[in-house]
Amino acid sequence: MKLHKEGYTIILITIIVLVLINLGINYLLPDGYWIPMLAIIGSIFVLLLVVQFFRVPTRVVHKSDRQIVAPCDGKVVVIEEVVETEYFNGPRRQISIFMSPLNVHINWNPVSGVVQYFKYHAGLYLVAWHPKSSTDNERTTVVIRTLEGIDILFRQIAGAAARRIRWYVKEGDQVEQSTEMGFIKFGSRVDIFVPLDAEIKVNLQDKTVGSVTVLAELK
Structure with missing residues (x-):
């Protein structure tokens, strides 16, 4: 292993x-x-x-420019329309994945493209399922612009126990879908924001396999 x-x-x-x-x-x-x-x-x-x-799983991935894959292992706990205020300042569909301490905690790039925006936010350590953890907890915000010019935003969010977020990307980087972008130690959550017209491919409570499970498909 x-x-x-x-x-x-x-x-x-x-x-x-x-x-x-x-x-x-x-x-x-x-x-x-x-x-x-x-x-x-x-x-x-x-x-x-x-x-x-800290195990590193062996994954068989199938890359697609139209598909958005899960950035982490875990369980889908939120699928809802929200107003994203940090980057888009407009409505998006939010998909949140809760990572338990038993999950692999590597984070992967959900799409291929160029990192348009990156920001680290110091913050609180509310439990990962708290509604305000997405905006108040320690977190990173990453936006990748796909080859078709569509911006996909996702956040690594610290939890009550997970206080060590690691990231391996910066603005201007060219990244590939399903490649490693970071790590969150000891349980937390990842939020991903997709266009409203994207076709959601998962349901609440579905288990995700990072870098493999398709969360949504772009029009």
Whole structure:
């Protein structure tokens, strides 16, 4: 299993902390048995959880200039018409995907094109499903202009536990659909804003596979 570069430091720190905890338990309870054994089992479980969080999946992708693919793994929690005020200042269809701690947390470019706009916003750490998390939480806003000249906006949004957003794009970059653009550590949400005439291909509660699931198709 391949591990993501964002996990190297956290995995190493986790191993060191767990080793120290187990050494401390064995020192304090030299004649014990069940507690040290339970500590070892618990430590293995915690380490496996952390390692699986940073796994890099193998995906078979099919690129299309008309399709908008999911920028992350997760579950569709919002599909609604909204007024987007940061970039478009007009109505768009918003699709929000909630990422649980068990999901792969790599973020992918939903379309191919040129990054027209990028901005990082410091903010709060409301739970990811809070209605105001999209506008009040720590987040990034990325706009990619497709080859047909259509702007697609999406946001990486931090949650109550996810306070480490990483991004690998900047304004002017030429990006390819389904290639990696960032990472959010330990659970959060991604919002994507598409034109009103785009045909939505998912429903509420649908599970998405990042870089693969088609969210919408452009006219």
